[in-house]
Amino acid sequence: MKKTFKDRYTAKLSAQIAESEIQSDVGVFKSILNMLRVNRAALLGLIVIVLIALTALAAPLITRYDPNEIDLASMNEPPSAEHWFGTDDLGQDVFTRVVYGGRISLMIGFVPSVISLVLGTLLGLMAGYMGKRVDAVIMRLADVVLAYPSLLLAMVVMYTLGASILNMFIALSVINWAGTARVVRAQTLSLKEKEFVEAARSMGVSRWMIVLRHILPNCVPNLIVLFTLDIPGAIMWESSMSFLGVGDPNAASWGLMVSQGKGYAYMCPWLILAPGLAILITVMAFNFLGDGLRDAIDPYMKT
Amino acid sequence: MSALLRAEHLVKEFPAKGGVVHAVSDVSFAIEAGETLGLVGESGCGKSTLGKLLLDLIPPTSGKVWFKDQDLSLLRGEPLRALRRGMQMIFQDPYASLDPRMSVGRIIMEPLNAHRVGASRRERADMVRALMERVGLRPEFYNRYPHQFSGGQRQRIGIARALALNPELIICDEPVSALDVSIQAQILNLLSDLQAQSHLTYLFISHDLNVVRYLSDRVIVMFLGQICELSGTEALYAAPRHPYTRFLLDAVPQPDPNRRDEARAMLTGEVSSPVNPPAGCRFHPRCPYADDRCRREPPQLTELEPGRLCACHHPL
């Protein structure tokens, strides 16, 4: 028992020594590039994300159908050369709808993650740096959000505000900011005690300059990871909510497609398989990339 | 000579688990302009806390700091900031005290920006390059980042930053204890050159008695938040008056193998904790000369001979 603990420790120690004896001058971004070279899954994730984003953007160039074009002559057709993923109950081309739906799903992944990133960072910095009452108020609020089941909270927001894509952004931001705020606060608290912050204080640098120049930049690597992992989360939440019928009925996201196809699941499985796989692949791609980024950035967070 | 900085009855206490940390207890002394005052003691003796109190980085529980005959506790806002330009600090850890995400140029420029020195960014950049040359860094390294430098070079960056505002007093908190011997000598030489060039005053905090001896004119020895001895350097090292100083000097491993077989007195017991320190003389539990009076009555810092202060009932 004691042996293995000590052995593990010494191995770690020897790694540290090796690190100090071989002066490395690899920065965070170089280390991310290195990570992508070694970590195949993360690289694959990045490639898939870029491909999906490009397909969504260039949707009209990729498919010759209109996503909302109703063709009652070809309803619920299985996949064929004509319709790669088949057609739905209105004769709309499923492939086209998946490609266009990517625009909405990616936007739903992206926008609330940006909002909660900004909001969470701001509140986290305030809580961590100002402390005392500000900290207490912000963190109790975060506790409430985190203690309440996220899906329920988001659904309450949607019911109250009405089903629209804008309100979906708000609902998803409401459930996501608290996690970011917690991480940023924790890191602010530890950075605040760092000697370089004390040095800045001893030179008479003002409080907000310290936050802006020293604390925020040192949070950035963590925020990148958090952001990359927030996006698939938001896509998943939106899909669940659309499936449960609280999404925007006019925004044809992948989640909504699964929801609309569920009645035909036995007869026409492609109706839920195609958008379902799109969700799966996108979320996995983001998660692979996020995990890789975390590994690459981790050593920088310790020093 | 007039006192550049005076500490008057400084006290700093923190609440802690199981009691109160008496980090600094009733410490008074003065630093004369142009001198180097050494401050030695073991971990937990309050020497770093004292340095931070002097810089007003943490507020004292009670007591006052006078800098250039002005009471820091009475100043607020801009006048305080202006006065504090005259005191800067060099930190122990050349890794932790530099922001890893700032280039060297920006690190050294930070105090200039904070006090709006210089007319333009370009002028400030020129000042930074001049500072880099002054501490022995190549100005071409302006855009490099701290991790690209060795420990000694990083400490030079920290020194350049401390010099940027042309301070009168620099508080050096263990500036060489994280460095290798050969690099340590380079930095000590740099510090003494800078002092000669710019008439700097140093408060030199260290646990290393050899280093303090090399650099200081006078030395303060601290034990558990109190000054136990204050004296001119050579006199202190030649004939310490406080038993604790004697033991410290004997304990330092000296690079002389012939010395190892000499019989030396050795301090027994552990480093005492500043949480709820003992009554009477705080050193009495480890002191072989302690008697009843030491256990009861805390000794006062008294002048035994001109320039030699010692807080002991039974000075050596």
Place this chain on the structure above:
Amino acid sequence: MENILEIRNLSVSFASDGVRERAVAVNGVDIDIPRGKTVGLVGESGCGKSVTSLSVMGLLAANGRVEGGSAMFGGQDLLKLNDRQMRQIRGNRISMIFQEPMTSLNPVIPVGKQVAEALRLHTGADAKAAKVRTVEIFGKVGIPEPEKRYGCYPHQLSGGLRQRVMIGMAMILKPDLLIADEPTTALDVSIEAQILRLMRDLQRESGTSILMITHNLGVVAELCDSVYVMYAGEVVETAEVHALFDACAHPYTRGLMASLPRMTPKGQRLYNIPGTVPNLRAMPAGCRFAPRCAFAVERCQNEKPPLITVGDGHCCRCFTPLSRGAAPGGEPL
């Protein structure tokens, strides 16, 4: 004299991310540790002194690799043993102590129990006997109230007491060799002096050989019988301790000694070795110290000096070893 450990021509390299070439951290090191003696291994950070000991113990990090050489210990080459065989030796016949004892103790197990378990693991003693023996050794390494301390968790002990626990754990199995890697660097001077005296007393009593890795020449002078000085992955000088302090022959050693602020009065400049340690990936072609050496001549830049004998048991890796009294920078001190 019989050697307990003989390291011959040890070379160790490290890989790091994104760089193809491996960095050689230790290059052709020979070290002898005589039975019952204390050998010092000194050098500044990055000189390879810790890597040397870790590779002998089979504890190199995953990116490190022994490139060659041998380490003969009791008729076995430690570098050729597998993990299981190495574990038999580690902690049993060779023990290690480190700079920061807190990190090598398990924080959630009482210290006494950790020592007792180590004892049981290697000797198969029963729990009661192990506890008795542990309390006994705690007393021996100067831990006050050993019964009480047996049940303490590491964080409840001071740095000095934790280091005493580590020494107790290292000595309880009466190892043939104790490797101490900067054991007093994190301690205060008064505690450092106590620990050094304890190590010396224990060694006299048990006859265990000690390999003392340190950057502090004062510690070497206090404790060691012979010394190896390392610079940039190589041994540059080795001598009996008095010979080294009286008349070191290598310009690097001389420079190190002169850099120590001991007797230099205020106002006088300290000697300092100019420049910094070379990068492991860009070693000078000739003598590795040549770029910083005040005595370097053209030959030093191009040709690698061998370790030559300059006195009884005194070797030096230099073409022009210094004579006694020469100043480190070529001018008088």
